Amino acid sequence: MEITCTRCGQTADPPPAHRVPFAAEVKQRILAGICASCWKEWEGMEVKVINEYRLSFLDPQHRAMLQQACTDFLKLAAG
16 A cells, blocks of 8 residues: 655655554554655664663653654654
């Protein structure tokens, strides 16, 4: 199922659902509007964000920070 990516404007397949580790609402926005290529770019940036801010997945605030960094990087409007 191809989508038109809101970040790059290309028509392509979304990322595999199992690769998007966010809450249902954010996950659905990503799967509906982000292509697999842009998601792969985020996965590279994700490592840098985690390391730069020394995020721990055990801390809910850190998970929220990572989710916000992701939506900012992918240019997804809050919603």
